[in-house]
Amino acid sequence: MNDFPYLKKDDVYLDAACQSLRPQPVIDALNSYYTGHNSCGERVKYKWGRITDEKVEATREKVLKFLKLKSKDYFVSFTLNTTYGINLILDQIRLSFVKKVMTSDIEHNSPFLSTIAFARKHTAGNVHMGREVIVRNPDGSIPIEKYDFTRALVVVNCASNVDGRQLTNLSALEKAIHKAGGILVIDAAQAMAHSSEILHKTDADAICFSAHKMYAPSLGVMVVKKSMLEKIDTTFIGGGMVDDVDLDTYQLSANSPQHIYTKFESGLQAWGEIVAFGAAIDWLEHLPKSAHQNLMKYSQQLFDFLSQSPKVHLVNTTPNPTMSFYIEGVDSHLLGAALADEGIMARTGYFCVHYYLDHIMHYPPLIRFALGYHTRPSDIEKTIAVLKKLLA
Numbered sequence: 001m002n003d004f005p006y007l008k009k010d011d012v013y014l015d016a017a018c019q020s021l022r023p024q025p026v027i028d029a030l031n032s033y034y035t036g037h038n039s040c041g042e043r044v045k046y047k048w049g050r051i052t053d054e055k056v057e058a059t060r061e062k063v064l065k066f067l068k069l070k071s072k073d074y075f076v077s078f079t080l081n082t083t084y085g086i087n088l089i090l091d092q093i094r095l096s097f098v099k100k101v102m103t104s105d106i107e108h109n110s111p112f113l114s115t116i117a118f119a120r121k122h123t124a125g126n127v128h129m130g131r132e133v134i135v136r137n138p139d140g141s142i143p144i145e146k147y148d149f150t151r152a153l154v155v156v157n158c159a160s161n162v163d164g165r166q167l168t169n170l171s172a173l174e175k176a177i178h179k180a181g182g183i184l185v186i187d188a189a190q191a192m193a194h195s196s197e198i199l200h201k202t203d204a205d206a207i208c209f210s211a212h213k214m215y216a217p218s219l220g221v222m223v224v225k226k227s228m229l230e231k232i233d234t235t236f237i238g239g240g241m242v243d244d245v246d247l248d249t250y251q252l253s254a255n256s257p258q259h260i261y262t263k264f265e266s267g268l269q270a271w272g273e274i275v276a277f278g279a280a281i282d283w284l285e286h287l288p289k290s291a292h293q294n295l296m297k298y299s300q301q302l303f304d305f306l307s308q309s310p311k312v313h314l315v316n317t318t319p320n321p322t323m324s325f326y327i328e329g330v331d332s333h334l335l336g337a338a339l340a341d342e343g344i345m346a347r348t349g350y351f352c353v354h355y356y357l358d359h360i361m362h363y364p365p366l367i368r369f370a371l372g373y374h375t376r377p378s379d380i381e382k383t384i385a386v387l388k389k390l391l392a
Contacts, residue, residue: 003023003024003025003283003374004021004023004024004374005024007021007374009378010343010382011343011345012343012344012345012379012382012383013345013372013374013375013379014344014345014346014368014369014370014371014375014379014383015345015346015347015368015370016193016213016321016322016370016371016372016374017161017190017213017322017347017351017368017370018213018347018370019210019212019213019218020193020212020213020214020215020372020373020374021215021372021374022215022216022217022276022280023215023280023283023373023374025279025282025283026215026216026217026276026279026280026283027276028279029275029276029278029279030217030272030273030275030276030279032275033052033055033271033272033275033276034272036048036051037049037051037052038272039051039052039271040052040268040271041053041056041269041271042240043240052271052275055274055275055278056269056271056274056275056278058278059076059274059275059277059278059281060075060076060261062278062281062282063076063221063223063281064076064223066196066281066284066285067196067199067200067201067202067207067223068200068201069201069202069223072226073225073226074223074224074225074226075223075224075226075260075261075263076221076222076223076224076261077221077222077224077261077262077263077264077265078219078220078221078222078261078265078269078270078274079219079220079221079222079264079265080219080220081210081212081218081219081220082110082187082188082189082208082209082210082220083109083110083114083220084220085206085208085209085220085221085222085264086110086111086114086155086185086187086208087114088222088236088264089185089206089208089222089224089232090114090115090117090118090153090155090185091235091236092232092233092234092235092236093153093183093231093232093233094231094232094233095122095129097151097153097183097231098129098151098152098153098183099130099150099151099152100129100130100131100132100151100152100153101115101118101119101129101130101131101132101152101153101154101155102115102131102132102133102134102147102149102152102153102154102155102156103115103131103133103134103154103155103156104133104134104135104136104142104156104157105133105134105135105136105355105356105360106136106140106157106160106162106165106353106356107155107156107157107187107353107355107356108157108161108187108189108351108352108353109352109353109354110187110189110352111155111156111157111185111187112355114155115131115155116131118131118153119131132147132152133355134147134156138165138317139165139166139168140159140160140165140166140167140168141167141168141169142156142167142169142173144169144172144173144176148180149176149177149179149180149182150180150181150182151180151181151182152177152180152182152183153182153183153185154173154177154182154183154184154185155185155187156184156185156186156187157186157187157188157189157190157191158170158186158187158188158191158198158199159188159190159191159195159198160190160322160353161189161190161322161351161352161353162315162322162324162351162353162356162357162366162368163315163316163317163320163322163323163324164190164195164316164320164321164322164323165320166191166195166198167186167198168198170186170198170199170202170204171202171203174202174203174204175203178203183205183228183231184204184205184206185204185205185206185207185208186199186202186204186206186207186208187208187209188207188208188209189208189209189210189213190213190322191209192209192213192214193213193214193215193284193372194292194295194321194372204225205224205225205227205228206222206223206224206225206228207222207223207224208220208221208222208223209221211273211277211280214280214281214284215280215283215284215372215373216273216276216277216279216280216281217270217272217273217276217277218270218273219270219273219274219277221277222264224263224264226260229254229260229263232263234252234254234263236266237250237266238266238267239266239267239268240253240262240265240266240267240268240269241253241254241262241263241265241266243255243256287373291373294375295321295371295372295373295375296319296321298371298375298377298379298380299319299320299321299323299371300319301380301384302319302323302369302371302380302383302384303316303318303319303320303323304319305384305387306323306325309387309391311327311328311329311330311391312325312326312327312328312391313325313326313327313328313363315363315366321370321371321372322368322369322370322371323368323369323370324351324366324367324368324369325366325367326363326364326365326366326367327367327390327391330390331364331365332348332349332364332365332366332367333348333349333365335348335367335390336348336367338390339367339383339386339390342382342386343382344382344383344386346367346368346369346370347367347368347370348365348366348367348368349365349366350363350365350366351366351368369383
């Protein structure tokens, strides 16, 4: 694919689960904002501002279309990243709607730590906010029948950043949680780029993800069900969120339907990044079918090699663009450095999944290969050749 002209022949980028590379059309869109209509959105009357407003609004619409959700049910807010979005919800949720908080064992620290902090914050004296960690099935699904979701605030991922395993029974989980009067917040950071279909027409109460994992600039995105508004007590507040302010009172802009997204957008937004995110969605939606087929083919090739190597302990049980492993008797950090010397860029460690990988599975630090639409056949060939040399 020639949309990554800056990627040198000998550079192999295998860290797309952290942040994907940006295709040239996205870079062009960001540059176009800075050189063509650099302006503050929603605050100015001049032409540049109108162009920015139109493009930002178009991006909100593109997000809902991408997920096959309707604007009558959901709205889109922009923030810093997935972690920030999850914390915005947990820090402002009205406790009258929550009896306990739940997450799962294979979570990134974004949901895992924020639910710990939530339970601690709301436990004092005779008040105890329960926290429960769900044990996921090996395929990533949740054994719904084992858990009580009564008035539970459930924060879980729909795709793992370790091996890509998916929340395969998401629809059934949504139904069970809502039937019990609970709230479901989805961490979709690892699903949006290559497996967003799992979220199509979702009924989750909120979806948080990072645009920088789906070929866009660094940006956080929140897709929130409008019915959630009554459950949020806005305390993180500032410029861009109010229509009027008196000595001790203020009127929230989010009270009007056309500005509902300001519920979570305090201060000046990253207008250029939002505009470029819209270009990234356009780019993803216009990719030829062969691009995804090639990505899965490369994933299969790398999976086959790793799974057939006797010294390699692979976390994945099925091929996925994201796969993690360790080599028996080899320090993964040293392996990562050796790969880097060969121009192969990969992540080592526990990938912010310390509880599951270290304390449950007792794995040593791992190495992670995360492919993307920038991946070339030569990247796979070189990675396998270098690994063969290192294994020997």
